[in-house]
Structure formats: C-alpha cells, structure tokens
Amino acid sequence: MVPLSIHPLGETALCCTLPAPLSLAQQQRIWQLAAGMAVMEGVQELIPGMNNLTLVFDPLRTDPAELAAAALALWASPPRRQALGRLVEIPVTYDGPDLGDVAAHCGLSADEVVHRHTQGQYVVYFIGFQPGFAYLGGLDESLQTPRRAEPRLAVPAGSVGIGGAQTGIYPQATPGGWQLIGRTALALFDPRAEPPTLLAPGDRVRFVAVPE
Amino acid sequence: MIEIVRAGPLATVQDLGRPGWRDRGLSLCGALDEFALQAGNLLVGNAPGAAGLEFTLGAATLRFHADTCIAVTGTDADASLDGRPLRPWWRQRVRAGQTLKLAAPRERMRSYVAVAGGLDLPLALGSLSTDLKGGFGGLDGRALRDGDRLPLNPLPTLPAGKVGMRPPDWTPTVRVLPGPEHDDFTAAAREAFWAADWTVTPQSNRMGYRLAGPVLARERGEELASHGVLPGVIQVPPAGQPIVLLADAQTTGGYPKIAVVIRADLWKLGQLRLGARLRFLPCTPAEALAALREQRLLLEQMRMALCMST
Numbered sequence: 444m445v446p447l448s449i450h451p452l453g454e455t456a457l458c459c460t461l462p463a464p465l466s467l468a469q470q471q472r473i474w475q476l477a478a479g480m481a482v483m484e485g486v487q488e489l490i491p492g493m494n495n496l497t498l499v500f501d502p503l504r505t506d507p508a509e510l511a512a513a514a515l516a517l518w519a520s521p522p523r524r525q526a527l528g529r530l531v532e533i534p535v536t537y538d539g540p541d542l543g544d545v546a547a548h549c550g551l552s553a554d555e556v557v558h559r560h561t562q563g564q565y566v567v568y569f570i571g572f573q574p575g576f577a578y579l580g581g582l583d584e585s586l587q588t589p590r591r592a593e594p595r596l597a598v599p600a601g602s603v604g605i606g607g608a609q610t611g612i613y614p615q616a617t618p619g620g621w622q623l624i625g626r627t628a629l630a631l632f633d634p635r636a637e638p639p640t641l642l643a644p645g646d647r648v649r650f651v652a653v654p655e
Numbered sequence: 656m657i658e659i660v661r662a663g664p665l666a667t668v669q670d671l672g673r674p675g676w677r678d679r680g681l682s683l684c685g686a687l688d689e690f691a692l693q694a695g696n697l698l699v700g701n702a703p704g705a706a707g708l709e710f711t712l713g714a715a716t717l718r719f720h721a722d723t724c725i726a727v728t729g730t731d732a733d734a735s736l737d738g739r740p741l742r743p744w745w746r747q748r749v750r751a752g753q754t755l756k757l758a759a760p761r762e763r764m765r766s767y768v769a770v771a772g773g774l775d776l777p778l779a780l781g782s783l784s785t786d787l788k789g790g791f792g793g794l795d796g797r798a799l800r801d802g803d804r805l806p807l808n809p810l811p812t813l814p815a816g817k818v819g820m821r822p823p824d825w826t827p828t829v830r831v832l833p834g835p836e837h838d839d840f841t842a843a844a845r846e847a848f849w850a851a852d853w854t855v856t857p858q859s860n861r862m863g864y865r866l867a868g869p870v871l872a873r874e875r876g877e878e879l880a881s882h883g884v885l886p887g888v889i890q891v892p893p894a895g896q897p898i899v900l901l902a903d904a905q906t907t908g909g910y911p912k913i914a915v916v917i918r919a920d921l922w923k924l925g926q927l928r929l930g931a932r933l934r935f936l937p938c939t940p941a942e943a944l945a946a947l948r949e950q951r952l953l954l955e956q957m958r959m960a961l962c963m964s965t
Contacts, residue, residue, distance in 0.1 A: 450835040453915030454943040456885055458835055465880065477678070488677050490883030492907055497883025499677075502918075502944055503951065570680040571881060571907030574789050578881070614680075615789070634779050634791035640679040 445469060447476075447518040449511045454502045459514055460495040467580060469494060470568050472522055474645045479517045483510060491569040491644045493578065528567070528645035533612065534653040535561075535603050539623035541591070545605060548588045556624065557652055559583045565610070565648040575614035575632035575640030579648060582610045594620035601626045603650070614640070625650075656720040657708075657770065659803040660754070663715035665861075668774060668793035668805070670706040673782035677906045683886060684784040684792065685902050687861065687925030688765050690823060690950065691729030695769030697957050698726035698746045700814035706776070706783035707769040708799070712928070713757040715766075719749045720804075723771050724813045729926070730766035731822070733758040745819030763825060764928040772808035787861065788903060816964055820957065827931055829920040830938040830946070834889065834912035836879070844871040844895075848913060852932045853897070859929055861903040866933065870895035873911060884908040887916035887924070889935075899924060919946035 450458045459476065461469055473496050477489040480498055485505025490497040500510060537557040546553045565581040582605065590606045595618065598604070602613045604621030613619060614631035631641045642648065659666065669692065672685025686692035686709055693703035708717075713732045719725075727734050727743045734741040735756045741747055743766075749755070757766050776783055776794060785793025794803060837845065847869040854867045871891050884890065888900045890910035899916065900908075901924065916924060917938060927933055938946075 451832070451940070452835060452883075452885065452912070453832050453887055453917065454940050454947070455918055456883075458882060460882070463880070487674055490677050490906055492882035493880040495880060495882045497885075499674075499883075499885065503948060507940075569881070569907070570678065571883075572680065572905055574676075574680045574682075576680050632789075634786075634789060634796075637780065638679060639676060639681065639780055644678060 444519070447515060449514060451507060452497065455499060457498045457507060457511060457514070458495060459498065463494065465494045467566060471645070475523060476514065476517055480510070480514060483513060486510070492571070493568060527647055528643065530647045530649065531642060532649050532651050533627050533629055535625040535627050535650045536655055537625040537652055538655070539603065539625045541622035542624045545586070545588045545622050545624055549585055551585070556586060559586055560610070560624065561650050561652050563610075563650070567642050567644055567646045567648065569644050570640065570642065573614050573617060573632070575642060577611055577642040577648070579609065579611050582608055586610070588622050590620035591622060594618055598623065599626070601628060601631070603627060656807060657805045658718040658720060659799050659801060659805070660716035660718050661714065662799045662801055662803070663710050663713060663757070665711040666715060666799040667709050667785040667787065668706050668776065668783055668799070669709045669785060670783045671704040672784050672902060673780055673786070673792065676780060677883065680906050681780070682786060682788065682903050682905060684782070684786045686767065687902055688729045688767065688922040690922040691765070691767045692769065693954055694744070694820060694957065695726040695728035695767050697954065697961055698728070698744070698818060698820070699724050699769050699771040700961070701769060701771065701773055703954060703958070705769070705773040707767050710757055710766045710768070711764060713759045713766055715757045717755045717768065719751060719753050719755070721751050721807060722813065723749050723807060725749050725755070725771070726769045727755070727757065728767045728769065728822075729763065730757065730760045731763050732760035732766055742819060744822050746814065746817065748813065763926040765925055770807055771813055772810040775806040775808045786903070818961060818964060825923060825926055827923070827927055828934045828936055829923050830917045830943065831889065831914040831935045832917060832938060832940060832943060834914045836911035837913050839873050839875045839911055840891075840913055841872050841874050844873070847871065849935060849937060852934060855927050855929050855931050855933060857929050861901055863898045863900045863904055864924070864927065866897045866899065868896070871897060871913065879909050879911060881907045881909045884912070885915070887918065887921050888912050889914045889916065901925070917943040917946060919943065919950045
C-alpha cells in the first residue's frame, strides 16, 4: 500500500500527502479519507488537493497526534469499493475564440476537437483557485495544448478551456491563460444555492455539444 | 440604520468568516483582526462573532439614523462623535442623527465598528462576511461605498453602563511555526527568513501580503502538487519573495510553505500596513496553543465580566 505521510501545517492543520505518481485510484482513497475524517471531534474542514488532503481542526478541542493516528488507521483499513460520484452533464456551445488555434496545434479539424472533447470521461480530482473551479482529470492526450502566450485579462464566466493537460470551466469571470474552446450556460457557482457549486470532488463530468 | 457617508479606502462587512466550503473552493474571508471584531461585539452586548464593519486606514464617516450603542476597536486612530472625541475600545451610546468620524490610524491598519444588535443583512452560506473575489456576502457582495445604508437589527433595550477595555499590545512581530517545506530551503535562506526585516509591498490585499526582502532559495526545486492552504501560511514562489496568506486567500496553492503564522497572531498581521516592516519569531506548537488558549480565555473573561456588569 502507498504510504501516507502526515505533516503539520501550523498548529491548526495537518497535510496528508501521497507520493507521486497521481492516479485516480489513489485520489479516490483521498476522498474516502476525507469522508472518514469529517466525523472526528474538532475537525472543521477537509480540503482535498492533487494527491493530498489538508485537514483543518480546532487545536483546543482535538489533539493533532490523535487525528494523525486516526488518519493512518483509516488509511491502513481496506479500501471500500468506491461508488463513483454523480455524473454531471455539461452542455457546451463549442464556439470559443481559441478553437481554431487548438485544432491547428493538435493537427485536427475543429469538429474532431469537439468530438474528442465530448467523448472524454472526466473526473473532478479537487476544487480550488475559484469557487467551484474543478480540476478535471481525463483530457484526451491528443487535445493537450499549451496555455496562451498572452493571458486574457477577462475570461467570461462559463468559458470551457484547455490549459496543458487540463480541461475545465471557469465558474466566474477572471484573468486566465487557457485556450477557450466553448462556453456553457450552466452556473458552476451560485452563492444562493446550498451547496453553492455544481461540482464536488469525485463527480464525473461529460461535456455535451449543444447548438447556440 | 447606518449611513456610510464616507467609506474610506476599503470598507467591508465582516464576521468571523465562512468556514465549511473550502473543499468547494470558497475562501474563508472574515475580519482580518478577529480579536478586535470580537472585543467590539462583546462591548456592545453582541455575540462575539456578529458581523461588524471593517475600515482600512480610517478616513471614514458614518451617520446613525437610530439610537444605538457602538464600539470602535482595532484602531489606534482618533475617533469623534459629532466632533467630540470618542474613546476607542469603549462602549458608546449613539443618538439618531449623530456622526462618527474615524481618522487615520497612527500605526495600525484597520478599525472595526460593532453595533448593538448587529447588521440586518441576509446570511450567505452561513456568514455575513463579504467575499470580494466571489462577489457575494456582506452588502451585495461588494465593498461599501459612500451613500450606502445598512439596516440594523432592532433591539428592545440597549446595553447600558460605561465599559471598555485596554487594547491588546500590537507589534509588527508575529510568531510562526516552520512549514512543511521549511527544510527544503537553503541554510542561508532559513537564516535570512528569521533575521530579515520584511517589507509589506503595495502588491498586497486581503488575499495576502507580498513581502520584499532577501531572496529565499530552495535546495530542492521540484514542483509541488496543488494542496490546501490557509490564512497565515507563508508560501514562497520561485522568485524567492514570500507571500503571507490572509483571510481572502484562495483555498489551494502550489508553492512551498516555509512557515505558518500561529492562529493567535493572525490579528497582528491584519493590522500591518503597506510599507510596514515585519519580523518573524520562531515558536513551538505548545507555545502556539498556549497563546490561542490565552486569547480565547481573555474574550471569555470579558464576556463574563460584561454579563455581570449589565
């Protein structure tokens, strides 16, 4: 079994880290660990990262040594068969300003880029950077495209893009360097909703091409 | 109702933040000087975590349109009510029509105004804190502007009696614990980290302070996978100039973390102004816990004492 190493992050958090390489099976166990630790006394937040988990707690209510021991015990217990997260379909209008550049870079037609992008099976590894911004694994290698040399000052909310080996959706308008291939009308982040984000770690994502 | 006549450089509604959604990418937010907000709330009879107003560098004017009771905390600035000096860190009765002015602080950065009964604004995901980046919470998810009007929760009786407290000592020195990547930095970098007077650069905001000082080089240069970060984390991008994360920081990051400011000293960071010098003092986990326990005890004792006096 892959060893879990645990380091303090100040007196209020622990970082639980797995060695590279990252794999979906390993990341699934990170989500399981988060779910298992969520019920512990004094635990306030569990933030999954890429191949790691940050555990935030109240140090006056719980002892970090006990929390670390509990995490290691959970890690050593046999993995549960993981039911994959929800399948979320995201309707995308593929008319992004960089679709042509991505097609040229990949040596494919624009239609083929769209086809391959919609054939992908994506998984939300974790969420960060912005509310509801999902780091998705599963981009077809033939679609990998470097970021733009000149980042845009304003990428509109709902933009679907490719940045290196990553694909994803910007929940909110922001400066950004990804190649924009389309857009979705779905709200990825709504502070009036509970939960406030469409996607959660472990969710599966499929992009569905829709006309304007 | 409170009318914001002049908001000053940056004024926001803040409580103790919005925990519980960081796995979905939502920043914590909340008052940068948590101690001052809690003390102010206790002085006016509120729960310590009620929302109040955070002003940056003073230069603000507020008009009250109802009788109420306030406390101005956090600041070492002069304050006045209808032109008469008002003592910060003391409970103050206010009559409808009176005007509060906050001058620029002498050394500190932020002032808080707590109002008896609290602000009558809608909760967003369990908190009234303004998330400037997310554009929600507080008043319409934005900084306060001149002319804004904030409704107050009505109170059957206002707290009476003259009560106040001695402000906590503030120095631009914070205690820190070594971070997970502390030992990846060169011996010279580690030494420089503790020895240097760091300068808070103008490229700083509620998300974090960018510091200027000696370049901190790493022995090992491999990239880190994205991981959760917290307010107080001191991360070092490749250029070697540290960033201290604050309440509005994003939830994940990828830079090595040389140290973490202890919880009990986060408020001191919040009172640092741009251009100020900052020093880091090493401490132990036991000292960090003792400091946090002492701070919470102080607030609890204050709460008890105020309960008895009114």
